[in-house]
Amino acid sequence: MPQYDSSSSPLGRLVAESLTGQISRREIMRRGMALGLSAPVIGMIISAQTRNAMAQEATPAGQEPGWSIVVPEGLRTDLNGARVRAVIAPAADPDRPWQEAAIRKFNEATGAAAEFVPGEQSATDRLATYNQQLGAQSPDNDVYQIDIIWPGIVAQHAVDLSPALSELATLHFPALVENNTVNGALVGMPWYTDAGLLYYRSDLLEEYGFENPPETWAELEEQAQAIQDGESADNSSFRGFVWQGNAYEGLTCDALEWQFSNGGGRIIEPDGTITVNNPQAIAAFERARGWVGTISPEDVTTFDEPLSLNAFAPGNAAFMRNWPYAYSVTQAPDSPLVGKVGVTQLPMGDGEGATHAATLGGWQLMVSKYSPNQEAAIEFVKYMCSPELEKSFTIERSHSPTIGSVYDDPEVVETQEFLARLKPVFEGGAVARPSTVTADLYNSASIAYHTRVNQVLTGQTDAAAAAAEIEAELQDIMSELGY
């Protein structure tokens, strides 16, 4: 049973009482509004309470994975043992039982013979394996789970899903469907999604007198510095802000957030314009450089998601940028941070056109052109990406669905309040990486970007020079594509 300091401030009391389940949700809302808290913050308190309550309950006894799956209507029943090999979760992934249950129900309903095929854990390994198989036109696997940045790369191997599934596509978030459409063909149906978020220690914010989490990067720096100064007296490894600074795809996500939130553009706009070598983007990189060694550890330039979480989860950081998955990790029963973590949008910059930014992540399902069972495979995709299945996936496995209506579903709101609150982020607020406009050269563009940003962070180049270099390389790449 987690311990809470009884705090003398009204906010503290509200949080403490909500977490110990003493007050109802309506009461939280009422008191929260009376205190002048913003809606997202109230939502966070509510979701923290729900999370806490769930963490203390054991999984309802006897509930098999897949218990919440409702098979959608209108599936074909004439699939006659058609094989569908779907490369999805990794072999030892906790998602696997649910996915296998979903596959079983699919087979029962349609008469097909769908199979679970484990995919690689690391995204780069996964893509390499896909390219290997698809490049060899292998008919071994029918359905592939693809990352949000891969449609441009695998489009040439994918069946266009729009003739068969255009109606289903209208249910999903338009931004995602657009991201997955290459030259008019729908390469992958959105399955579940992700966005970058700002995690903060609500207890520390309160202790150091900050009413609200930061709205701008400048505020974040102020808060992080104050908390770090205070905490490092007792805890020499305490840091203000941890994020992902290693030279890999994750840094592309973080840096895109920095520059976009400062009005610096999306790296490459959908029409092919390169927006990296401008004052706002450069200022954003310089700001991030300033964090290294001050409010962020020097090591942050080697951090990926697990390492940044490893800094935050034992209680050694005040702020963290990470994906939604991190929340449930910090609220696991044996975590020291139960009830002390809040989540909000990432801060915005102060340049012209500044806004809150969150890089879009997530996974889609594609059908291989070389599959001998395309019809069955398409039916499988229609099933997995249906509102019913996405709802079950959300409820049981805490993934963010890609269908707007699922967020409003009462059962989802009840059990996954935290995720339900993220709907606006996915609907319009998140920014996608320029993977669609760069087609199959996206990885080259991303590498050109994140290796140079990493050099800025480690102090090996200055931001202006790096931005110019990035622009030059991206220009090369875009001209290869005919821009």
Next chain:
Amino acid sequence: MATTTAARPVIAGTSMVSGTRQWTLGKILNRVLFWILVVVIIFYTVFPFVWAVISSIKPNAELFSTPVDYWPDQINLTFYRFVLDNGDFLRALRNSVIVSVSTVVISLALGSLAAYALGRLKFRGRTPVLYLILSMTMFPQIAILGSLYQMITTLGLFDRLPALIIAYLTFTLPFTVWVLTNFFKAMPGELEEAALVDGATPFQAFARILLPLAAPGLVTTGLLAFIAAWNEYLYALTFTQTRARTVQPAIASFTGNTQFELPWGNILAASVLVTLPLVILVLVFQRKILAGLTAGAVKG
């Protein structure tokens, strides 16, 4: 065979041939230095592994705690339980054993034959052959990956153990040939000549006399080749999927609760389990490794 005489430590001051020891200050210092060196070596080589073992029995929350915990507060065996309960992992262990042993056996068999020829028979084309065999290993793995994959799929060997065995021969065979060639070259010719004079065929001379003498070399090479095959990751990842998966990609595929988590406890436990057979192998074979090639057979 008489007892072997291994080379003695090359440290000034210790008498070797005679039985008496003269203890001067210099000699004591040298002895002390020697022992310090030994301790440092043991500590240096073993500490990270010990660290891994300790970490693998720590409770999850303690893995990254500060200040650094050198001893777990409580012993936690859940990671080991997870790994051992995992049917996929156990099968991967079995696959690794099969692949590594097969690779080593084939390499030693083919390699010792070739090494005998290259080390003891004079023939034209000897040097080019040596370097040709070496050239297999001079390309980065990634370069031959694509073509190997093509070959393997054409032969229908995808996700089958022979695919890995074939791929691993590209680095174990050259290595075996080169090391054993040296061994055979260094053997005294008198042995063979004696055998041939007695009426044995060259092959019998090879199999009955030279091969047993080369045992330490075979064991050393075999062990190093085994470890190389056991620890290989890239080919194992690319040429297998489920049935023929070996331990390295299996460990890499351990996931935490999401794609972003690396379950350190499980990974460390698996690594400890995976390293133990190698340690045991060494313990079993260490006498063989150090059996001298010399003396007994030659001294009259």
Next chain:
Amino acid sequence: MTQRVAAAPLPQPAKRGRSVDLPQTGWVKARERLAWLLVAPSVLVVALVALYPLFQSVRLSFTNARFGSARPVQYVGVDNYVRLFNDNTFISALGHTVTFTVVSVAIETVLGIVIALIINSNFTGRGVVRTSMLIPWAIPTVVSSQLWRFMYNQDNGVINDVLVNRLGVLSSPVAWIANATTSLPAIIAVDVWKTTPFMALLLLAGLQIIPGDVYEASTIDGANKWQQFWQITLPLLKPALLVALIFRTLDAFRVFDVVFVLKGAALDTITLAIYARQTMIDEQWLGRGSAASVVIFLCIALLVIVYSRLVRVEET
């Protein structure tokens, strides 16, 4: 037998390892046939398994092929090679790889000899040393690299903890891996830890070939340990040293795992193998990546030739 030892206190390697002369000279052809028969299986394996991929690599390096792509492939001459040498990242990778190879192989060779000599000697507890010595080599690289990553961690890593808090050697923790100046040395240190056992074992095998009577003879002649080392041990170790150096250099030049796990594709430590993989697999430039691989191959070939000249192995 004893005759020979007394007559030549420093035995010629050639004498000991000379090739067999089969009794009748008419058997020269037979000997050659036998030799080729014995060598054939190995050569066959090479030809079947490796030659095709090698030629493919070279061929692809002159094209604009894309990995996993159905795009038609065209020959582009030496375009890819020109591009390589104009690419700063490639040049950096070349520099890092050469530095890494030279430094780590040098350290590992020296340490390897020392450890081999120690293991070769008789003392209580040598079994422990023999076994413990192999452990770094036995742990999977991916895992040991991650282990060291944690140990190098600035805030809660063991190394900083010991150096700063327990021994007081450093005033504040160093970000060994993140800091661009210390990153390559730190990575080299990990590799030295991991691979010295390999060198030591190979050199130990080489030491075993040297007969003890040689040392006895030279001691009788009055040579001390140091002289024995330089005049007997080292020369007789040359063949084994050559093999160890070649294979260790081969591996060092193609280093991937330890650098990638610790630093990804960061530009301050990128190596040729990482560059090649990134270009070929992540960026899918199969042609350009193959060109990089061919360059790696040529560099290694050059090194092998240099070694063979320096550590002259007697041809008999």
